[in-house]
Amino acid sequence: xxxxxxxxxxxxxxxxxxxxxxxxxxxxxxxxxxxxxxxxxxxxxxxxxxxxxxxxxxxxxxxxxxxxxxxxxxxxxxxxxxxxxxxxxxxxxxxxxxxxxxxxxxxxxxxxxxxxxxxxxxxxxxxxxxxxxxxxxxxxxxxxxxxxxxxxxxxxxxxxxxxxxxxxxxxxxxxxxxxxxxxxxxxxxxxxxxxxxxxxxxxxxxxxxxxxxxxxxxxxxxxxxxxxxxxxxxxxxxxxxxxxxxxxxxxxxxxxxxxxxxxxxxxxxxxxxxxxxxxxxxxxxxxxxxxxxxxxxxxxxxxxxxxxxxxxxxxxxxxxxxxxxxxxxxxxxxxxxxxxxxxxxxxxxxxxxxxxxxxxxxxxxxxxxxxxxxxxxxxxxxxxxxxxxxxxxxxxxxxxxxxxxxxxxxxxxx
Ligand code: CTP
Numbered sequence: 375x376x377x378x379x380x381x382x383x384x385x386x387x388x389x390x391x392x393x394x395x396x397x398x399x400x401x402x403x404x405x406x407x408x409x410x411x412x413x414x415x416x417x418x419x420x421x422x423x424x425x426x427x428x429x430x431x432x433x434x435x436x437x438x439x440x441x442x443x444x445x446x447x448x449x450x451x452x453x454x455x456x457x458x459x460x461x462x463x464x465x466x467x468x469x470x471x472x473x474x475x476x477x478x479x480x481x482x483x484x485x486x487x488x489x490x491x492x493x494x495x496x497x498x499x500x501x502x503x504x505x506x507x508x509x510x511x512x513x514x515x516x517x518x519x520x521x522x523x524x525x526x527x528x529x530x531x532x533x534x535x536x537x538x539x540x541x542x543x544x545x546x547x548x549x550x551x552x553x554x555x556x557x558x559x560x561x562x563x564x565x566x567x568x569x570x571x572x573x574x575x576x577x578x579x580x581x582x583x584x585x586x587x588x589x590x591x592x593x594x595x596x597x598x599x600x601x602x603x604x605x606x607x608x609x610x611x612x613x614x615x616x617x618x619x620x621x622x623x624x625x626x627x628x629x630x631x632x633x634x635x636x637x638x639x640x641x642x643x644x645x646x647x648x649x650x651x652x653x654x655x656x657x658x659x660x661x662x663x664x665x666x667x668x669x670x671x672x673x674x675x676x677x678x679x680x681x682x683x684x685x686x687x688x689x690x691x692x693x694x695x696x697x698x699x700x701x702x703x704x705x706x707x708x709x710x711x712x713x714x715x716x717x718x719x720x721x722x723x724x725x726x727x728x729x730x731x732x733x734x735x736x737x738x739x740x741x742x743x744x745x746x747x748x749x750x751x752x753x754x755x756x757x758x759x760x761x762x763x764x765x766x767x768x769x770x771x772x773x774x775x776x777x778x779x780x781x782x783x784x785x786x787x788x
Contacts, residue, residue: 572585650700658677
């Protein structure tokens with residue numbers, strides 16, 4: 375996550391004493407993998423569930439669990455003052471009560487009193503405890519003080535129970551933590567509108583025309599932009615829940631017409647527009663009001679073109695706005711993409727040969743060529759997250775060029 379020359383952001387990872395503590399190991403590992411310096415702090419009760427050695431081995435410095443027995447005489451102030459973020463996973467009912475009450479009798483709560491850094495708590499407990507008014511009131515108090523909360527989720531709990539109370543998925547916790555750290559990134563203060571997924575054009579109340587787009591690339595772009603500090607609006611057809619993140623708003627749409635309306639609203643405010651969605655080119659001219667039945671005979675569905683959303687956005691472009699299009703092609707991809715770049719009037723075209731192995735629909739990886747007016751950048755088979763960052767790197771360069779700042783797009787010249 376840190377770029378060359380910038381120090382790694384520092385996260386204090388607090389672990390309190392609940393069964394979800396075993397998942398904090400994964401949170402620790404993923405944060406370190408993302409380039410974060412992790413200082414693990416375990417409460418005495420956490421040690422009943424997990425060992426300090428594990429966190430010392432996976433974290434960036436030895437795990438600490440005591441106010442009095444560590445090398446430093448005042449470990450909490452040093453930890454609190456140097457943190458860029460404190461994450462507590464899991465946060466038990468007892469921990470939340472002590473934190474909300476401002477108690478500082480053990481290292482983790484003392485560190486929280488001694489920090490000015492943003493704090494993310496990830497509650498985990500049995501459903502009955504989670505729903506208890508005292509737990510909810512403590513959380514309300516913490517939220518009012520600016521503490522961010524992720525989870526809990528619904529699912530299997532300890533002792534065979536099922537319900538709300540399960541610790542949020544480690545990947546989600548890490549993603550939110552990275553977004554909170556991203557407040558210092560190179561898209562800070564920028565508003566980015568991203569469309570994602572395939573539109574669905576209704577035929578009748580139960581059927582529609584659509585395409586194979588999974589929306590994964592658009593969603594990866596949204597996460598990458600959040601990590602770079604942007605304010606992100608994700609206009610998506612994807613139905614699965616998107617984890618709540620600071621600076622993210624999600625607009626759900628189905629049809630090309632709905633996507634066009636949502637993007638038009640955003641285009642008046644956005645500094646960057648990314649049309650990663652696979653918009654249907656045609657839709658049924660008439661939508662049957664009742665389900666078409668076999669007895670009605672084989673239907674003759676007459677199609678009409680949908681609006682070209684991207685061309686509409688380019689036509690109403692605000693001064694300085696950067697507009698990115700995607701081109702899903704099969705064969706002669708770059709040549710066809712360059713023609714589309716010229717035709718659509720975008721600043722950047724991400725060309726995607728969806729017939730290449732490991733690329734395009736449904737895959738977690740992609741192979742793209744990024745076209746700008748002056749150059750071409752190939753991104754070999756990579757995760758959609760890496761592709762998203764390569765695209766945003768070009769966007770940052772274009773924005774800087776328009777602001778008259780250094781850092782023109784880094785695509786190599788043709
Ligand atoms: N796009 C759009 N509205 C449409 C069709 C496409 O905004 N009705 C956008 C897509 O989101 C993408 C870009 O235009 O960013 C190119 O989409 P693509 O499907 O590759 O191109 P088309 O314009 O549909 O041309 P063709 O299907 O003939 O290749």
